[in-house]
Amino acid sequence: MAHQHGSTARIGVDIGGTFTDVVLEKGEMRRTAKVLTTPRAPEEGVRACIRSVLADSGVTAGEVSLVIHGTTLATNALIERKGVTTALVTTEGFRDSVEMGTESRFEQYDINMEKPLPLVPRRRRFTVPERLNAAGEVILALDEAAVAALVAPLKRLRVESIAIGFLHSYVNPAHERRAHEILAAALPDVTFTLSSDVSPEMREYERFSTACANAYVQPIMAQYLRRLEAGLKAQGFGCPLYVMLSGGGVADIETGIRFPIRLVESGPVGGAIFSSHTAAECGLAQVLSFDMGGTTAKICVINDSKPHTERAFEVARAHRFLKGSGLPLRIPVIEMVEIGAGGGSLAHIDALGRINVGPQSAGAEPGPACYGQGGAAPAVTDADVALGRIDPEAFAGGRLTLDAASADDALTRDVGTALALAPDMAALGISEVVDENMASAARVHAIEIGASLSERTMIAFGGAAPLHAARLAEKLEIDRVLIPTHAAVGSAIGFLRAPVAYQVVQSAYQKISRFDAKAANQVLAAMQAEALEVVRRGAPGAETAEKRTAFMRYLGQGHEVAVALPARAWKAGDGKFIRRAFEAAYEQTYGRIIANLDLELVSWAVEISAATSAPQAAGPAGEASSPVPYAKRRLLDTGSGQHVEAPAYRREKLPPGSRVSGPAIIVEDDTSTVVSPSFDAMVNGLGYIVLERKNGEQR
Secondary structure, X not given: OOOOOOOOEEEEEEEOOOEEEEEEEEOOEEEEEEEEOOOOOHHHHHXXXXXXXXXXXXXXXXXXXXXXXXXXXXXXXXXXXXOOOEEEEEEOOOOOHHHHOOOOOOXXXXXXXXXXXXXXXXXXXXXXXXXXXXXXXXXXXXXXHHHHOOHHHHHHOOOOEEEEEOOOOOOOOHHHHHHHHHHHHHOOXXXXXXXXXXXXXXXXXXXXXXXXXXXXXXXXHHHHHHHHHHHHHHOOOOOOEEEEOOOOOEEEHHHHHHOHHHHOOHHHHHHHHHHHHHHHHOOOOEEEEEEEOOOXXXXXXXXXXXXXXXXXXXXXXXOOOOOOOOEEEOOOEEOOEEEOOOOOEEEEEOOOOOEEEEEEEOOOOOOOHHHOOOOOOOEHHHHHHHOOOOOOOOHHHXXXXXXXXXXXXXXXXXXXXXXXXXXXXHHHHHHHHHHHHHHHHHHHHHHHOOOOOOOOEEEEEOOOHHHHHHHHHHHHOOOEEEEOOOHHHHHHHHHHHOOEEEEEEEEEEEEHHHOOHHHHHHHHHHHHHHHHHHHHHHXXXXXXXXXXXXXXXXXXXXXXXXXXXXXXXXXXXHHHHHHHHHHHHHHHHHOOOOOOOOEEEEEEEEEEEEOOOOOOOOOXXXXXXXXXXXXXXXXXXXXXXXXXXXXEEEHHHOOOOEEEEOOEEEEOOOOEEEEOOOEEEEEOOOOOEEEEEOOOOOO
16 A cells, blocks of 8 residues: 555655645654745746755655645636636537526525636537437437537637536446547547546536536646656656545546546645544544645544545635535535635735735735735734744744744734734734634534534644634634644645545436346446556555445435445345435434335445555653743733733653643744643643643633
């Protein structure tokens, strides 16, 4: 398996909107590096970061057995609408289905409500006569002359990528494949996405939307991954390059090039896996994962060391918390909420005289005002400097000296003057607003998925999360916060903990009263072979496990319930067994079952993963000790609005068993942990910082 090479080294690479993080692990040794992302050519930042960890560790490129990569590039291209010129070829009469959507309104009473525009405008949507029925039988043969006639207009529009999506192609892809053959022969420089490949499921709006999104980012991602691969070869790496998938598995680069839409949440997903692994090490059943970097904050609910997963996802929501206001993608994904709240998020005063923070970010260029790279507007990092949370001399391990005066100037000019506040009070306002934005996002997300938060442990990581975790925990009434070692590069470490895994979803409609075991086995065998091929390429010779899920509903219902089923061949009488499994899942979700009503099996999902080693459990923390601070820091406590003299400690000088009473600050090279007055900190047996709410503190 990918992460069981004891003596060889492995590298995880996470490209964020602001920072690029790299982690190298070899046996017990771990080295990390963090550089500003290079937006124009992201692979340059990766190569610089890799050079740094190789030099730091003394490992040569030839000793590295694996590089795993996750990125927000595909997501950013969709959000910022910076993809390529894309066309859609679809069934006659369905030209506008990607624009009409499901006709549902996400904001019921807002007459000015604006839905996100489709990625492919109407002038680049083409139709051809063809029609299959729901069983995949041909009603109207594909008009091949009409397909060939599209070549001239596609050339005239300088289309770089084409999505082909026909009705019911998830049952029978023959028409999509033939249309692809005809167009590809005449347009050799264009990339193609078939909806039957990228999302072979019923509901044409979601399927076409996913195919368009894949086509829209495919040339960008393919060129980028190829450049990265060539750059690593030039640096002397002979090992494979893998990509992190949004569903929580790792696959080879070819999968990433073919289905870049599967990489949409790949950076944040690494963080969810890092949290899951940490939860397993520390024996935590219920966790809230909190990942705050330079550009965004990601919040994810984890139960029994497994993140909450879904098979659909919305990207680029026009309204932050409203379902239906984004572009739907039918891909396996770890469910999380992501908002524009990071160290680089910019603050301004709105028309009503209120402080607003984000979603715009200073990014890596020019960065917050305190970076001294030309950034003028105040960012959350500027507020953290003014609040005393960041030592300007020791930021990023001293590699970047921050300019506190520039931070104060920006805070005064853009916030303080309008509200008659001193720089530190303007900073307090910015910090409170960004923390409240994150708290409300977490509350809404928890309600959407039916989870409660207050009894959970928060696992905080990413460069900015340890600075804000204690205050966020106060707002969410959470009593315990855990900050793992190397928290600032948590997502990149998560990549190295992820299994090589791949999920295939396929619609294959059946009524359970007439369950056809032979047809089910046929579909499942093909799905199994497809998933196995991807996993074998990524982890040759590894033991594999298979997980099967059926998506089912009562006859006539509009939505399905996920039903876990054993990975075995079905026999003629198995309809009864599947019905019992469905009823158990349905009752768990809705508290009741409906007697004497037939069931519909709509889709299957097959996930194959290579075996991974279980995490080591935390040992005892050792003797309790009270460490000596190396300095005092004047902190402004956001809970009380009062200045406090807080002792400052170096994290690497705190052995397991160390106890620190808040207020305090624990400093490491790439982040700092703020211990608010309502928390105490201790270091557990793994060297992780655990913040526990003090007895008698108000929740």
